Amino acid sequence: MGKLTRQQDAFGRCLYDHLAGNTCGAAIERDDGFVDLLYNPAGYFSEHKAWPPHRPSTRTSSGGCGTGLRAGGVTMSKHAKWYETFFDGLYAKVLAGQFDESQSLEEARTIRKLLKLRKGQRLLDCPCGLGRITFELAKMNVDVTGADLTGPYVRRARRRAKAENVNVRFIRCDMRELPFDSELDAVVNWCTSFGYFDDAGNLAAARAAFAALKPGGKFLIEVTNKSALLPRFTPGSDGVVGGVRVVSRRRWDARTSRVHDSWTMSKGGRTERRHLRIRVFNGAEMRKLLRAAGFRDIRLFGRWPIGRLTRHSRRMIAVARRPRK
Numbered sequence: 001m002g003k004l005t006r007q008q009d010a011f012g013r014c015l016y017d018h019l020a021g022n023t024c025g026a027a028i029e030r031d032d033g034f035v036d037l038l039y040n041p042a043g044y045f046s047e048h049k050a051w052p053p054h055r056p057s058t059r060t061s062s063g064g065c066g067t068g069l070r071a072g073g074v075t076m077s078k079h080a081k082w083y084e085t086f087f088d089g090l091y092a093k094v095l096a097g098q099f100d101e102s103q104s105l106e107e108a109r110t111i112r113k114l115l116k117l118r119k120g121q122r123l124l125d126c127p128c129g130l131g132r133i134t135f136e137l138a139k140m141n142v143d144v145t146g147a148d149l150t151g152p153y154v155r156r157a158r159r160r161a162k163a164e165n166v167n168v169r170f171i172r173c174d175m176r177e178l179p180f181d182s183e184l185d186a187v188v189n190w191c192t193s194f195g196y197f198d199d200a201g202n203l204a205a206a207r208a209a210f211a212a213l214k215p216g217g218k219f220l221i222e223v224t225n226k227s228a229l230l231p232r233f234t235p236g237s238d239g240v241v242g243g244v245r246v247v248s249r250r251r252w253d254a255r256t257s258r259v260h261d262s263w264t265m266s267k268g269g270r271t272e273r274r275h276l277r278i279r280v281f282n283g284a285e286m287r288k289l290l291r292a293a294g295f296r297d298i299r300l301f302g303r304w305p306i307g308r309l310t311r312h313s314r315r316m317i318a319v320a321r322r323p324r325k
């Protein structure tokens with residue numbers, strides 16, 4: 001491998017990573033029209049007969065899952081965005097190892113309390129990740145759907161639902177384009193899952209939640225509180241979560257209010273590098289965005305325990321209502 005260098009184009013990167021025995025994230029378009037993100041270059045180099053079946057790529061209308069190319073029911077840009085590649089691979093182990101069941105149950109109880117959920121109400125947990133909160137809410141007799149962009153998470157959650165015989169649905173979907181129209185009692189965006197896009201995209205995510213809700217329905221977001229983050233901001237960390245060593249190097253962009261974070265994850269002989277970029281909000285900024293999306297009756301809370309949001313609250317929860325008229 002001596003002289004081999006990592007190429008800048010997707011094909012070159014895949015080739016390099018394949019030969020070096022690494023995994024990589026790359027958006028690809030195959031000769032047969034298949035468009036997807038790959039995390040394992042071996043898939044790219046597999047024999048034609050081993051290629052997964054696909055529906056021919058089509059342009060979507062504005063009413064569908066967005067503009068651009070569709071693959072497996074989800075629209076993807078040909079140029080991968082960080083959130084299209086960050087969560088698969090070793091991060092799945094980090095996510096699974098981060099929270100145990102008792103913590104997920106406690107978080108689901110908090111959600112139920114803040115939303116005053118009643119039996120049979122329809123709720124969307126998006127993004128749901130591996131479904132840790134979705135399952136707990138389903139066990140509380142909430143009519144819950146989990147939605148996430150990362151296909152392997154959705155498939156894993158469906159397998160778990162089947163194995164545990166839990167009445168819950170999982171769909172693969174982008175949070176900016178939810179396939180619900182004025183029909184849900186609540187939408188939950190939990191655990192630093194908001195702020196992944198540019199300003200227009202973040203507003204689009206809030207508007208999608210608004211459109212999915214019945215009049216009077218509620219949107220709940222749980223994220224980092226910028227007012228508490230900045231005084232404690234550190235340029236990096238190094239730790240082990242879910243058996244994965246995670247080395248993070250981060251910087252704060254004051255012009256855009258975004259954290260830029262480079263993660264190196266390693267386990268056994270496997271190493272993955274991923275980058276993320278998240279818009280972090282203070283209370284006033286969150287309120288402004290939710291109002292711009294049409295929400296009213298916006299309440300802001302801090303954790304732990306649930307109470308008034310202050311500059312010391314590390315986590316912020318916003319609960320906003322779609323007006324009845």
Ligand SMILES: C[S@@+](CC[C@H](N)C(=O)[O-])C[C@H]1O[C@@H](n2cnc3c(N)ncnc32)[C@H](O)[C@@H]1O
Pocket residue numbers: 083084087095126127128129130131132133147148149150153173174175176189190191192193196
């Ligand atoms: C930090 S995880 C949190 C998951 C879950 N809420 C929890 O508490 O475990 C963020 C999730 O956002 C998903 N995601 C990233 N971009 C997305 C998008 N554009 N639309 C829907 N889900 C997305 C990722 O796949 C990942 O599962």
